[in-house]
Amino acid sequence: MVYREACVDYSTVCRWVSSLKGGDPTESILRDQKRSGKPLSASNAADQKAVGKIILGNWRIKQKDTAKEIEILKERVQHKFIITDILGYRKVSAKWVPRMLTDEMEMQRTTTCAELLKYYEEEGEELIHRLKRHCIN
Incomplete structure (x- = not known):
C-alpha cells in the first residue's frame, strides 16, 4: 500500500509466478525474444x-x-x-x-528583400499594383 501505482499489479506477479513455476528459475528467459517481421527502427x-x-x-x-x-x-x-x-x-x-536555410539561401533572400524595399521606396504603391498584375497573368 505504500508504493501504490509504482508497484506491479498483484495479478501480474501471479501470472509471472505461474509461468515460471514449471521450470528452473535460473533457465527462465525474462527478456523479450526476437520477433519475425519488419524491424521497428528505420533510422539506419x-x-x-x-x-x-x-x-x-x-x-x-x-x-x-x-x-x-x-x-x-x-x-x-x-x-x-x-x-x-x-x-x-x-x-x-x-x-x-x-527547415533550415543555407547561407546561400539567406543571402539570396536578403538581397531580394533589399531590392524590393528599394523599388518600393522609389515607386510606392505602383510597385504593389504592378506585382499583383504580374502574378495574376
Missing part, C-alpha cells in the same frame, strides 16, 4: 538516404507513399523520425521543404 543510414532521395525527387510525396516505396513502417517515416528530426524537413502547402 540507408533508409535515411533513401527517404531523402525520394523527397528530393518529389517534394509533394506523402509519408505513406515514401514508406511503401522503401518498405518500412509509415510510423518510422512520420514526424519525429526520419523526415523531421533527422533530415530536417517540414510540410508547407503540401510540399516538403528544408
